[in-house]
Amino acid sequence: MKSSDAEMSIGEIAQRFGLATHVLRHWESMGLLSPTRVTASRRRYGSGDLYRVAVILRAKEAGFGLDDIREMFAAQDPAGRTAVLRRHRAELAARIAAAQASLELIDCALECDHEDIAECPHFQAMVTARISPDRVPHVHA
Template identity: 45%
Template sequence: MKSSPEHPWSVDEVAERFDLPTNVLRHWESVGLLRPERDAAGRRRYGEDEIVRIAIIQRSKLAGMTLEQIAVLLDDSARGRHEVLQRHLDDIDKRMLEMQRSREMTEHALRCRAHDIMACPRFRAGVSDVITGLEPSRSPIETPA
C-alpha cells in the first residue's frame, strides 16, 4: 500500500489490506477496540498505531480470544487484566493438548495396519478419556498396532 503515517489509510484501504469487510472495522470501533482519527470531512483515517491494533486484534481472534478479552489485552490499566490473560493462556494450553491428542490419533490412523480403525485397541484407548469424561492423560496412541 502506498500510504504512509503522514497520509493515513482510509477504511476501505485498511479493509482491503487486512481482507476484512469495512463493517468489521466499524464494529471494532463501536466496541472501543479502535479509535481512528477523522479527517476534516469526518472520514476515518487509520494511522500506524491503529494498523498495529488491527493486527493484534486479528492475531488474538485467531488464538480464540473474544473481543472482550482483546479489549482487556489492549488496555494496560484494565481491572483484572492478568486474570483474564491467564485464563486465556490456560485455554490455549488446553486446546493445544487437545490438538496434539487429535494429531496423534490421526497419525496413528494413518499408519495403523487395521483397516477398521474401530477394531484397533490403541486407537480406541486414545479416545477413552472422551468416552468416560475423565481428564486426558498422555495418549496411548503412539505406535501402530
C-alpha cells in the same frame, strides 16, 4: 493527493491490511478503534490506529477473540492484561492437548494392521480410556 500514515481514510487502512471496511467499523463499535472524525463525520486513521489494527490482527492470529482483545486494551494495569493472557494460554493449552490426542488417535488408526480399526485392541483401549465411570450409562434391572 495521497494520504500520509497520519491521515488515512477507512478505505485506505482497510486496503492496507486486506480488510473490508465493515470490519473496521465493527471494531470501532466494539471500542477497539477510535479514529478521529473530520468533516461529514469521516473517519481518519493515524499511525497509532495503524499500530492498533496490527495488534488486533496479530492477537486474532494468536486465537484471541475480540472480547479478550478489548479486555486487554481496557486493562488499566499490566496485571489485567496478564490475567487475560494467562486465561487464553490455558484455553490454548487445552486445545493443543485435544488436538494432540486426536492426532494420536489418527496415527493409531493409520498404523494399525487390522482391516477394521474398530477391531484393533490398541484403538479399543484408547477409546475405553476416554470413558470415565460417571459417563457410562447406568442400566437399571
